[in-house]
Structure formats: structure tokens, C-alpha cells
Amino acid sequence: MSRFRSLWKASLDATKKALTWNVEDLMPPTERLIFNFNSREELKKWHLYSDSEYGGSSSASLEIMDEGNGLKAEGSKWNISRSGFCGMRSKKFDGFIDLDAYDTIALKLKGDGRSYISTIYTENWVNSPGQMEDNSWQAFVFVPKDNWYIARIPLARYLPTWRGNVIDASMEMNQSRILGMSLSVNAGGGIPGARSGPGDFKVELDWIKAFRTQ
Template sequence: MWKRALKATSDYLALVRNPVPPSEAVLFRFRAPEDVARWKVFTDQPYGGRTAAGFELSPTEPESAVFSGTVSPEFDKAASQLQRSGFCGIIAEQAPGQCWDLEPFDSLVIRARGDGRKYVATLRTEDWMVGQASQDRWQAFLFARKGVWQDVHIPLDRFLLTWRGRLVETRSEINARRVISIGISLAAGSDEVEQSGDFSLGLQHIKAERHDGLVQQQ
């Protein structure tokens, strides 16, 4: 109940400050080295895995960046801390005390060129108590057609709460007002197209958009 009261108060104050919320906000554009430098790459290698990944500007038009590499479910069993490997991703984090406010919007929009694989978009937020970072992750599938640039619309209500990669069954509400990191990841799966091999995901920009109830599905 107190969460709903806090949200209602917060929404009212936001409405007073800005009675007409914006229809979109550009979170990232990938045009210059500094745009890519904001993102960190992670893989399973520190834990004994053999997946390799990188994130860099594309040398060809249009202006974009490419998250690419080789995903492998193999790992060094003697040195590994893993029970399952074959994962990697990129993540952008806000500086301490800062956040992205996605409350005025209803969708995350990623302009991407896929490779036939299924990626995962992740939002990490502060807890409802201001200043307390949550270890929970809100995740949604990111599908982008192979070899074709498209705007992938992911409604914010499609993001599901997870903890250490597992879906949390308890009903919760995302604190969209205080998003502290945004990420995209890939994991090897049981499906043939998702198993080991090269991958490449092109990215032009990431936006938050509001459609006044007319949210386009990805």
C-alpha cells in the first residue's frame, strides 16, 4: 500500500512540474567513441567460461555500434565457478546518485539489426526506498530481425522481475522513475540457433517513448 501511495504522490508532483510529459527521450546514440565507452562488456571468462565479446563502432553506414563475438557453452571445469556458461552482455550504468527517469514513458525502443538470436534487455532500478540500489533485474526478450534495421518496441510492463537469472513469481512493480543501469545480454540456449557460434547485434540508438496507450508490440 505504501508503495502505491508513494507512487501516487510522486506522479502528482511530476505532473505539477511538467504537465505535458515528453513523448520520447533519447537515452543513447551510437555515433562516436565516447558513446561506446559508456558501456562495459562482460562475459563468462572471469569464471572459467570461453565466451568472447566486444562492443565497438561499426566501420560502415549507418552510424551505429556492434555488439559481437563468439558465444560458447564450454568452460574450464577445473577452474570454473560455473554450473552453466555461454553468456555475455553489455551494460551502461549511471553515476552514483543519478538515474534515468522512465516514468513518463511506456516503452523502451531499441533500433537494432539482429542475427537470428534472442537477446535479453535488462533494467536495474533502485528500490522504492530512495537511494537503495536493488540487486533485482527487470528483463524482457529483445527480438530483432536478421540483417534488417528496425525499431524494437518493448513495453515497460513486459519487463519481468528476475533474481540471479530466475523469474521472481511475486508480483512487483518496477520503479521506472529510478533506473540505474541498462543492459543487453545473450546466453547460449538449447535451441540450435542459440548455441555456440558467432553473434552480431547492431545498435543505432536506445530511446524511451510514450504512446498514450497505443504501444507498438515488438
């Protein structure tokens, strides 16, 4: 009987240990690094876009900082014209990334007092006729001038958009199918009090992460 109890206890302990390991293994970390702008290889993951593709005169450039601690996007004088825009967008992930366990996107930035637009692209829920593009979700982010700043944006604050305009529809972000991200700037609009209008701009980006705060 004593030997049977010993074997049963050993089996029970092993089962408890296995169950505990499985639960911990399935629990995602509280933060997840998505992009880390610390090498020139990062440039290969991004491309620029602007209103110049549609006959506008806005322009921008991307470069890795010499000290290796960030990516700088900037435009020369008069680079944003009238209601122009410039942006940097990541190339599509190899498949997609799953951020369903997270509730916040954080960006470490240093800027010029302008308001920028953080965009998340997700797999389209429904490919309706004439609408084969990815879903896009946008939120404004203010970037203070000259000092590094960590902007934390709850995913619930991202609104569904279509070509820059908010969609008046009840939609839910497909957080398990994230295809890419972008950061852009417009000459007009944005957060009240932020610098706006045509002219030059500069923003540095160190990293982008997802956080689980609840």
C-alpha cells in the same frame, strides 16, 4: 469602470497564459532518447561481461561502426559455449533517470536472428540483508537477421529477475529510479524459433529510446 475591466481582463489573460504554459511545460515529450550510439564516446558509457568471469569461455567485443551509425557487439567463433552468456551493460547513470511518464522501451537493432535480453536496472526498493544489488527487469527481444529493426517492448513486459531467473513475486518496477541498462545473449533459451545454441553472434545497436504511447 472601463479601466478596471480592462485591467481585470489583462490580469485574467495573463493568468490563463501562465497556467497553460505550466501545464505544457510539465507534460513530457512523447519520446526520450536514452542512448545514441553515434560516437566513440559512447563506448565509455558501457562495459562487457560474460561467463568468463566465472570460469566460462564466452567472449565478446564492442566497437563503433565506421559509418558512425551504430554500436556493434560481436563474438568470435565458439564464443558462446554450452549455456554461456555475453552482454554489454551501461555504467550507472550520474544519479538516475526518471521514466515514470513512459510505457515503452524501443531499440533500433540489426542482428543475426538470435534472441537477446534487454535488461533495466532500477534502484532497490528494499535493501534486505545479503541483497544489496540493484533490481533487474528483463524481457526477450528477437533481432531479425541483416536488416535494421525497431523493437518496441512495453515496460509492463519486463519481469523481475535475480541472476537471470524470474522472481515469482509481486513486484512493481520503480520507473522513476532507472540506474542503467544492458543487452545480453545466452546460448540457450529465448523466443521460440530464434537462433540459439553455442557459436558466434553479432548485433548492431543504433539507439535506445523511451516512448509514451498512451
